[in-house]
Amino acid sequence: EAQVTQNPRYLITVTGKKLTVTCSQNMNHEYMSWYRQDPGLGLRQIYYSMNVEVTDKGDVPEGYKVSRKEKRNFPLILESPSPNQTSLYFCASSFTRLAGHNEQFFGPGTRLTVL
Amino acid sequence: AQSVTQLGSHVSVSEGALVLLRCNYSSSVPPYLFWYVQYPNQGLQLLLKYTTGATLVKGINGFEAEFKKSETSFHLTKPSAHMSDAAEYFCAVSVRLGNSKLTFGKGITLSVRP
Numbered sequence: 001e002a003q004v005t006q007n008p009r010y011l012i013t014v015t016g017k018k019l020t021v022t023c024s025q026n027m028n029h030e031y032m033s034w035y036r037q038d039p040g041l042g043l044r045q046i047y048y049s050m051n052v053e054v055t056d057k058g059d060v061p062e063g064y065k066v067s068r069k070e071k072r073n074f075p076l077i078l079e080s081p082s083p084n085q086t087s088l089y090f091c092a093s094s095f096t097r098l099a100g101h102n103e104q105f106f107g108p109g110t111r112l113t114v115l
Numbered sequence: 116a117q118s119v120t121q122l123g124s125h126v127s128v129s130e131g132a133l134v135l136l137r138c139n140y141s142s143s144v145p146p147y148l149f150w151y152v153q154y155p156n157q158g159l160q161l162l163l164k165y166t167t168g169a170t171l172v173k174g175i176n177g178f179e180a181e182f183k184k185s186e187t188s189f190h191l192t193k194p195s196a197h198m199s200d201a202a203e204y205f206c207a208v209s210v211r212l213g214n215s216k217l218t219f220g221k222g223i224t225l226s227v228r229p
Contacts, residue, residue: 004158033216040124042205042219043159058216090158092217103149104217106158 002027004107006091012113013081021076021110023091031094032074033058033104034066036087043090049074081114088112117142117208121220129228134178134193136223138206141187148189149207149217150180159205165189176200201227 004025013019025032033048035058045058049068063085065077074093078085091107118141128134140146147166151159163174170182176199180191189206203224207217 035219040221042221043217044219045216048216092159103161103164106151106160108158109156 002105004091004093004105006089006107006110008110009108010111012115014115015082016080019078019081019112021078021089021091021112023074023076023107024072025074025091025093025105026072027093027095027105028071029093029095029105030071031096031102031104032068033092033094034064034074034076035090035092036060037090037109038087046076046089081112083114086112086114117146117210117218119206119208119218119220121206121223123223124221125224125226127226127228128196130198131195134191134196134200134225136191136204136206136225138180138189138191138220139187140189140206140208142208142210144210147209148180148182149209150174150178150189150191151205151207151219153203153205153222155202162191162204196225196227198227198229201225 007022030051034046035043037043044060046064047066049055089110092104094102094104120139149164150162152162153159163172165172165182173179178193203222205222206220
């Protein structure tokens with residue numbers, strides 16, 4: 001089944017404790033992206049990757065890191081989480097980076113709480 | 116830069132009634148427009164999209180949307196609401212150039228009353 005998977009689905013952590021949220025897609029997509037969803041703000045892009053070893057900042061990159069060492073994986077790293085990073089996070093992928101009209105496929109989301 | 120405006124945060128309709136969710140966009144170049152739906156505790160899935168060509172776009176589950184360039188709008192409609200349509204709906208815009216970023220509206224929660 002074609003899908004985007006994220007782990008963990010739920011995470012409660014404390015301020016300053018490094019964490020990684022994994023994202024994997026099995027559709028051989030070039031483009032991958034991370035979004036955060038907050039009430040009343042919709043989804044905002046954190047980072048994106050157009051291909052292996054190519055990543056760039058989205059609208060709200062502060063406090064986050066990403067890497068793209070393999071085409072299928074795009075982990076999101078919070079080196080020192082803070083309470084304002086409490087949010088619902090979505091990973092998404094798309095077939096090609098060049099066509100903005102391609103459908104983006106979303107993972108099920110990771111609900112993160114930072115105490 | 117592109118942007119999306121979805122006025123209001125919540126719409127409530129009766130089962131069988133018309134669903135109308137409004138979306139206005141701003142873009143300096145021809146846009147690509149999308150509606151995504153998010154059911155409770157799930158990720159987003161594509162309802163429909165407009166790229167080029169026919170301005171009336173039909174999507175899944177009986178939804179459709181019309182691209183009106185003169186009004187910079189892409190409103191979502193469904194003639195008859197069903198209880199299963201209760202969800203959050205996001206309008207999004209993208210453009211041909213750039214990083215394929217989807218710029219989302221704030222979302223509208225649709226409730227369906229029996």
